[in-house]
Amino acid sequence: MVFVPLLVRTMPCYVMCAHPPPSLPSITFPPIQGGRTAEDIANYMIKKSGTALSTISSVEEAEAFFAKHPKAALGMFDSLQSPAALGLAAYADKSDSFPLACTVDAAVLAKYQGGAGSLRFVTPEGVFSRALDFTEAEAADGELSMWLFGHSIPSLVQFSAEKSMELFSGPIRVHLIAFGDEATAGYGAMVAAVKEGAGKHRTEALSILVGKNETRILEAFELTEADVPKVVIADMRAGSMKRFFFEGDLTKAGEVEAFLADFLAGNLKAKLKSEEPAPEDMAGPVKVIKGKSFQAQVLDSDKDVLIEFYAPWCGHWYVRDAYLCQIFCMYVFLKYFSIAPQFIYFSFCLSSSLFPSLSFS
Amino acid sequence: MLGEKLTAVEHVMIAKMDYTANELDVAGIDIKGFPTILFFPAANKAEPVVYKQEREVNAFVAFLKEHASKPFEVAVDAVEEEDEDDEDEEKDEL
Numbered sequence: 051m052v053f054v055p056l057l058v059r060t061m062p063c064y065v066m067c068a069h070p071p072p073s074l075p076s077i078t079f080p081p082i083q084g085g086r087t088a089e090d091i092a093n094y095m096i097k098k099s100g101t102a103l104s105t106i107s108s109v110e111e112a113e114a115f116f117a118k119h120p121k122a123a124l125g126m127f128d129s130l131q132s133p134a135a136l137g138l139a140a141y142a143d144k145s146d147s148f149p150l151a152c153t154v155d156a157a158v159l160a161k162y163q164g165g166a167g168s169l170r171f172v173t174p175e176g177v178f179s180r181a182l183d184f185t186e187a188e189a190a191d192g193e194l195s196m197w198l199f200g201h202s203i204p205s206l207v208q209f210s211a212e213k214s215m216e217l218f219s220g221p222i223r224v225h226l227i228a229f230g231d232e233a234t235a236g237y238g239a240m241v242a243a244v245k246e247g248a249g250k251h252r253t254e255a256l257s258i259l260v261g262k263n264e265t266r267i268l269e270a271f272e273l274t275e276a277d278v279p280k281v282v283i284a285d286m287r288a289g290s291m292k293r294f295f296f297e298g299d300l301t302k303a304g305e306v307e308a309f310l311a312d313f314l315a316g317n318l319k320a321k322l323k324s325e326e327p328a329p330e331d332m333a334g335p336v337k338v339i340k341g342k343s344f345q346a347q348v349l350d351s352d353k354d355v356l357i358e359f360y361a362p363w364c365g366h367w368y369v370r371d372a373y374l375c376q377i378f379c380m381y382v383f384l385k386y387f388s389i390a391p392q393f394i395y396f397s398f399c400l401s402s403s404l405f406p407s408l409s410f411s
Numbered sequence: 412m413l414g415e416k417l418t419a420v421e422h423v424m425i426a427k428m429d430y431t432a433n434e435l436d437v438a439g440i441d442i443k444g445f446p447t448i449l450f451f452p453a454a455n456k457a458e459p460v461v462y463k464q465e466r467e468v469n470a471f472v473a474f475l476k477e478h479a480s481k482p483f484e485v486a487v488d489a490v491e492e493e494d495e496d497d498e499d500e501e502k503d504e505l
Binding site: 288290292319320322323324325335336337338339340341344347348349350351352353354355356357358359360361362 | 428474
């Protein structure tokens with residue numbers, strides 16, 4: 051179990067998202083519905099070994115609950131049979147991220163000034179409250195997970211290898227990244243603008259500060275140190291990462307917020323990589339399609355088109371055996387990003403033996 | 412080889428894209444791993460078909476015959492006659 055965080059920490063995740071690894075089923079994680087930090091796994095074990103949603107019946111118990119857990123949420127209801135209470139119980143069964151409790155004790159509700167059907171989430175940063183509504187069960191569960199996760203970590207996080215585990219294992223798959231460090235001109239103003247502007251959407255997008263020494267992450271956005279300071283959005287909700295670039299004034303919180311709001315509303319176009327199409331592309335028996343020529347040559351053409359999307363580092367000579375290719379690609383991928391080959395071995399061992407043992411029965 | 416075999420079939424295009432240097436943001440296209448092979452029927456470009464069969468020339472031809480907008484014929488014996496060395500860039504069967 052100790053090696054699970056190690057394995058993932060070693061992987062530069064934006065880089066990985068920019069170049070999705072071969073689809074090898076064994077590298078996917080088992081269904082622990084939460085993060086992979088020690089704290090997450092401890093929470094997972096605690097929850098799976100007891101009741102997912104503990105019941106609190108007095109103010110003392112509530113205080114003790116919050117004192118014991120640095121990050122914990124308490125649902126306050128008028129009845130345990132109310133739709134919101136049943137919804138939270140169902141959610142608690144599915145989510146392993148934070149200790150959850152519920153209460154119908156009037157004294158507790160009065161003490162925390164929580165209305166019936168509200169949730170009180172206490173973190174080291176502060177106290178956050180919200181109303182619970184599980185009418186649209188699945189969407190509500192996802193939204194609540196993002197709300198809890200978004201409030202559980204600071205509204206602006208400094209990226210580090212240790213932190214990447216927490217950032218990438220959470221349910222928020224949109225990251226607003228501000229590149230820069232102390233030595234960067236205008237750094238303070240940018241940090242303030244991002245914190246204020248993006249903080250308003252913290253349950254939908256994580257705000258992350260990345261130092262310009264993280265050259266691999268810069269490369270994943272096709273940036274160099276000269277481009278810093280820079281604000282970008284990494285959208286990892288779909289399979290591969292989409293990139294969006296902020297072109298406004300880095301010191302204005304309003305502009306950063308508008309950028310993020312526009313993105314969340316789906317108004318922005320991702321910046322796509324493309325090579326320049328050349329006349330010889332269409333000369334051979336196998337046509338070479340590029341990002342910019344795709345629309346004209348594939349979508350707008352009146353032909354049937356069979357097209358292979360490939361990675362140069364995935365050797366074509368192995369294609370005949372897809373499985374071999376996947377292993378080979380994974381090897382090259384890990385090698386390329388300087389991940390020690392023994393981790394490959396780990397990943398196979400983990401997938402075959404260790405991961406199932408993490409499921410609690 | 413598949414490409415060469417089908418050069419005479421005008422309405423079918425065999426193509427490739429280096430997806431590490433090019434990206435697409437088109438609904439219905441989700442490239443999660445390499446290689447991914449998609450077939451875009453002439454009549455319905457919005458709904459590509461994921462090719463999941465064997466990556467072998469006859470399997471490709473059979474797939475294309477089944478899905479192509481117009482019927483076509485290819486010479487079956489052409490496979491053995493082809494040069495093996497002129498397609499370094501392509502995978503063996505394409």
